[in-house]
Amino acid sequence: MSDIIRRDPRTEWIARNRLHPLYESVINANAGEVRGPTGLLRKNPHKVGFIGPNGIKRIDRLKGNGQGAGAVGRGKSSANEPVLALHQIEAPDFYIMVAPDLVGGRLTSHDKDVLGLAHKLCRTYEADERDQGRSSQGAVVAVCFGEMKEESLDLAGVDRLIHLQNDVFEGFAPEARLEAVAQIEQMYQPKHWLFPDSIHGGADLGSRLSARLGERPAVQAWQVDTQNTVCRGASSSIDITRATPRILLLLEECGDAIDETRHEAKALDVDAVEVSAVNIVDHGLMDVDPNAIPLAEAEFILSAGNGIHNWEQFHDAAKALGATEGASRVAVDDGFMPRFRQVGATGTWVTARVYVAVGISGAIQHMQGIGQCDKVVAINTDSGCDMVKRAALSVIGDSEEILEELVKIVNAHKGQVSPEGETLEKGSEHAA
Amino acid sequence: MQPNVISLVSIGRHPQSGRARRSEQDGRALELGLKLSGSHLQVAHAGAYDSTFSGSAEETVLRQYAGMGLKQMTVLKQSSDADVIPSLSHYLESQSAQVVLLGVRAESGESSGMVPYLLAESLGWPIVSRVADIVSIENGEAEVLLALPRGQRRSVTVTLPFIATVDNAAPEPRQTAYGPGQRAQFNAVDTPEVLDELRINWVEAPAKPRPKRLKVIKAKTAAERFKAATAKAQGGSGKVMKNESAQEKAQAIFDLLIEEKVIR
Numbered sequence: 084m085s086d087i088i089r090r091d092p093r094t095e096w097i098a099r100n101r102l103h104p105l106y107e108s109v110i111n112a113n114a115g116e117v118r119g120p121t122g123l124l125r126k127n128p129h130k131v132g133f134i135g136p137n138g139i140k141r142i143d144r145l146k147g148n149g150q151g152a153g154a155v156g157r158g159k160s161s162a163n164e165p166v167l168a169l170h171q172i173e174a175p176d177f178y179i180m181v182a183p184d185l186v187g188g189r190l191t192s193h194d195k196d197v198l199g200l201a202h203k204l205c206r207t208y209e210a211d212e213r214d215q216g217r218s219s220q221g222a223v224v225a226v227c228f229g230e231m232k233e234e235s236l237d238l239a240g241v242d243r244l245i246h247l248q249n250d251v252f253e254g255f256a257p258e259a260r261l262e263a264v265a266q267i268e269q270m271y272q273p274k275h276w277l278f279p280d281s282i283h284g285g286a287d288l289g290s291r292l293s294a295r296l297g298e299r300p301a302v303q304a305w306q307v308d309t310q311n312t313v314c315r316g317a318s319s320s321i322d323i324t325r326a327t328p329r330i331l332l333l334l335e336e337c338g339d340a341i342d343e344t345r346h347e348a349k350a351l352d353v354d355a356v357e358v359s360a361v362n363i364v365d366h367g368l369m370d371v372d373p374n375a376i377p378l379a380e381a382e383f384i385l386s387a388g389n390g391i392h393n394w395e396q397f398h399d400a401a402k403a404l405g406a407t408e409g410a411s412r413v414a415v416d417d418g419f420m421p422r423f424r425q426v427g428a429t430g431t432w433v434t435a436r437v438y439v440a441v442g443i444s445g446a447i448q449h450m451q452g453i454g455q456c457d458k459v460v461a462i463n464t465d466s467g468c469d470m471v472k473r474a475a476l477s478v479i480g481d482s483e484e485i486l487e488e489l490v491k492i493v494n495a496h497k498g499q500v501s502p503e504g505e506t507l508e509k510g511s512e513h514a515a
Numbered sequence: 516m517q518p519n520v521i522s523l524v525s526i527g528r529h530p531q532s533g534r535a536r537r538s539e540q541d542g543r544a545l546e547l548g549l550k551l552s553g554s555h556l557q558v559a560h561a562g563a564y565d566s567t568f569s570g571s572a573e574e575t576v577l578r579q580y581a582g583m584g585l586k587q588m589t590v591l592k593q594s595s596d597a598d599v600i601p602s603l604s605h606y607l608e609s610q611s612a613q614v615v616l617l618g619v620r621a622e623s624g625e626s627s628g629m630v631p632y633l634l635a636e637s638l639g640w641p642i643v644s645r646v647a648d649i650v651s652i653e654n655g656e657a658e659v660l661l662a663l664p665r666g667q668r669r670s671v672t673v674t675l676p677f678i679a680t681v682d683n684a685a686p687e688p689r690q691t692a693y694g695p696g697q698r699a700q701f702n703a704v705d706t707p708e709v710l711d712e713l714r715i716n717w718v719e720a721p722a723k724p725r726p727k728r729l730k731v732i733k734a735k736t737a738a739e740r741f742k743a744a745t746a747k748a749q750g751g752s753g754k755v756m757k758n759e760s761a762q763e764k765a766q767a768i769f770d771l772l773i774e775e776k777v778i779r
């Protein structure tokens with residue numbers, strides 16, 4: 084198109100005449116930004132809004148977020164949901180290894196922080212190289228053991244994935260895992276090894292690797308860049324500033340989790356790992372009395388609300404399932420459960436992985452307490468209640484009936500598994 | 516046969532006052548050692564032992580450990596900025612220890628928790644961390660209960676000799692008795708001393724409070740921010756079972772529990 088500005092006398096004429104039937108369309112045709120003589124952005128208040136059906140001018144201040152627009156808007160947004168940019172690496176020049184905890188086969192928030200930090204380090208190294216006129220690209224590698232249920236590895240920032248899924252790595256196998264990471268170390272010579280400094284095994288594996296390589300790690304590190312690391316020491320009473328070592332055991336919130344890019348999560352091969360003589364043999368998890376575990380720590384909670392009428396049966400069900408008992412405030416106020424079992428704003432804030440709410444409506448005070456739970460199961464007669472909206476699985480029906488069936492199934496399962504013994508061990512091995 | 520158990524103890528630090536004290540986990544390690552081998556338990560500490568020792572805070576703390584029922588205690592002479600690994604591993608080897616008990620992390624110094632791992636590596640022994648209890652020691656094997664998060668326990672067997680770090684889930688240490696503690700003997704042992712060179716370059720400062728992470732809401736319009744602040748549980752994401760039989764519903768719950776591995 085030519086750059087010559089052409090005047091259109093007819094539109095100018097219409098634009099001067101506010102009563103012209105085409106006035107609206109001409110004025111709105113090039114409704115770009117208008118700058119005043121001083122360069123300030125000017126809004127034309129006459130152009131804002133539209134005339135409603137009854138002839139009154141309406142201004143939509145919801146910017147398309149309103150109820151009415153919602154139906155249309157939502158359909159549109161799912162169609163062109165912004166796809167996050169894919170961070171691609173053809174041939175990595177260096178690697179940063181991260182060994183996430185994968186509690187229950189999923190990345191914890193701690194793992195995601197560590198992955199985020201790995202990317203931060205990676206970017207700094209790349210920028211340093213660029214300053215010196217070279218180009219190099221690093222890849223963040225997740226070294227995972229055992230079963231994996233995580234589906235969004237790509238969104239958590241995993242460029243490459245080493246997934247070792249052999250029987251020898253299942254359950255508690257620190258020696259086999261050490262052999263594996265030592266071999267990965269030899270094969271790839273990564274720039275850093277990052278471990279979450281956690282009680283889920285990250286600290287243990289990291290310490291083992293450091294001892295094996297004879298390198299001093301930074302432990303309880305919480306502020307890391309490529310030069311310096313700040314760690315907590317002396318039971319968290321001092322900060323130690325030191326040069327960043329190759330092996331880092333990181334505290335929670337050491338970095339920001341990745342949220343604006345997608346990553347490839349491409350598999351990386353490792354040679355078969357040879358595990359020599361094993362000195363530590365795992366015999367699986369022990370049965371502990373679930374009600375002896377503090378409610379805040381319990382992994383599996385069966386919680387009772389006002390919808391429980393047969394308390395005898397509820398306690399039996401909790402016992403059969405091996406679940407820690409919880410309760411809503413109503414159940415506690417009515418005297419069916421002790422006060423320390425209350426879940427919620429004025430009770431305990433629980434962190435269970437699985438929370439089964441039986442006959443609990445899901446008042447906000449109760450929901451606050453279960454904010455950190457992963458999987459919520461609701462058993463309720465009312466399909467419209469808030470608990471059903473929160474739950475991953477909701478079962479609509481009478482609690483008594485369903486608990487009865489559930490106990491039957493569980494008992495049948497136990498009777499079927501226990502005599503063999505073996506299957507029981509297998510299933511339980513990496514439950515923690 | 517009584518197993519040859521050695522507990523290693525360090526100087527703890529009271530979290531509020533910062534004063535030297537009996538360390539929580541080392542006390543538990545000693546308690547576990549007493550349970551395993553009673554009066555045969557050997558207890559060692561690597562640290563300063565010179566003219567200033569008597570009457571020092573270290574002595575007071577060591578006597579607190581001794582007050583748990585020890586007649587004597589070994590002190591491996593080391594200066595305060597030494598690397599204790601060579602000295603400890605030399606001592607453990609010379610004593611032909613079978614079970615070595617330590618705390619998970621020291622309460623003072625770097626508290627990296629690396630000492631047990633480095634000892635295990637230099638001696639070539641297996642290490643189990645976060646032990647809640649040692650159930651039995653028989654036929655060159657020990658049955659050990661490990662403390663896991665969420666109050667769970669794992670049972671493992673380890674071949675002797677081995678190193679174990681003791682978790683806070685282990686039984687609490689007994690009260691110390693002042694008199695017996697004062698009467699306990701210290702055997703000072705000369706051991707090789709290696710300076711910890713890396714540590715000299717470190718800068719130590721009182722811990723800064725860590726910034727709290729803010730909940731970042733990436734909302735563009737006021738309406739989106741309002742929604743993020745007041746959002747209620749979203750509907751429609753979960754599976755809802757309405758018309759199936761009670762048996763099918765219970766089965767669905769059961770399958771989920773099995774999948775999540777909370778039922779064994």
Ligand SMILES: Cc1cc2nc3c(=O)[nH]c(=O)nc-3n(C[C@H](O)[C@H](O)[C@H](O)COP(=O)(O)OP(=O)(O)OC[C@H]3O[C@@H](n4cnc5c(N)ncnc54)[C@H](O)[C@@H]3O)c2cc1C
Nearest residue numbers: 388389390411412427428429430442443444446464465482
């Ligand atoms: C300041 C304040 C603090 C509070 N703190 C807490 C707190 O910390 N924790 C807490 O829990 N509450 C708390 N509450 C109370 C809270 O507001 C609710 O009143 C309470 O959580 C409701 O408990 P519920 O769901 O068990 O009972 P209800 O609301 O009565 O719900 C019972 C549910 O059971 C279902 N039901 C009924 N019969 C059956 C059946 N046969 N089978 C299956 N389902 C059935 C019903 O459909 C209903 O959904 C607080 C309230 C206030 C004002």
